[in-house]
Amino acid sequence: RCAPSPDIRDEAMALLADLRLAGHAQQGARFLSHGDKKRLEFAIALAGRPAILMLDEPTAGMSPSDRADVAALIARMQRERGITVVMTEHDMDVVFGLADRIMVMNYGEVVSTGSVEAVRADPRVREVYLGKEMVHA
Template identity: 55%
Template sequence: MSNASATIPANEILTARAIVKDYPSVKVLKLIDLSVSDGDTLAVIGPNGAGKTTLFKVLSGEVFADSGTVSYNGADITRMPAWRRVRSGFGRSFQVASVFLDLTAAENVLIAVEAYLAQKTQGARFRLGCRPAPDVRDLVDETLEEVGLASKGFDQARFLSHGDKKRLELAMSLALRPRILLLDEPTAGMAPADRQASIELIAAVKARHGMTVVLTEHDMDVVFGLASRVVVLHHGELVAAGTPEEVRQNPLVREVYLGTEVNYA
């Protein structure tokens, strides 16, 4: 199966070129090229084992590619660690929500807010453990309100529902004021009603903050409800790229992933 390069959009914010990533005895990513334009919503889809999560790890700096380059805002970040990418404007969520289970929802967001403010002031205002300043408390409250958790700020994170844990993780990412948000399976394990609410929340957050969003997702209703562009991975190769409609009508994509009977309105 030949590799298909994604069409290069204008105003690139994130690009990957000729990305190769192997694990012992497994070739995971094979010369992947993709580009994300500023303000885009790009969905990465494909069957299990296609390489989607590994690609996310390479883009976020969680792992480094064996070869190829990753660029952000025109700068080479191929070997930049994940924490530095966060400081440069990356936000990230995971398939299993990564939150501090023993803290309340508000305390989780407080950590993110204080980290963001400390970064802006080079550590001068990092006061975690002391009584938060009024402006910090306001930011925490606003962020919880934005993701629909205003009434659950004092709830311990471990007792939140699966959907609310995902909302809390999103709130922590938003508190860092990212320019680009990477969402790995944002609706995985959700009931249909929660899934639709998540679609609406992500769309609203993106519009409000003018962020760029890159997501992986198995649910095609989520993909076609959010994405402005879609790329398709299969056995570690990029086999198709385009608008949701172009990808939906692609015979190869139907064969390897969507199926011949798929019909999304």
């Protein structure tokens, strides 16, 4: 088994510190909280220095505070590293807070696509997420 070079180790530790995981560097992933495991997954993905990062439900199962932390982390990585992020996410507050462009799908069909403002105002999006208005006779 060969040890990583000092440069690689320093880079890994800097990434862990950046994601508030440096204190867990010697701990097995199975002992991390759910939010810390999500941050570790993010660190592993970022270690490859991607130009495009694809995320599937990055805030699923998180508490509101962890959700806000991860959304802020994604926004910071986009800004600081110039990474394009493509993600699926059901939490529309997270989506609206991060996205430049959005595509809303329902059962494989594109419902709406465009800017945050255009998608937010689209009545078809509200219908998909909130249901049709009930008309009383």
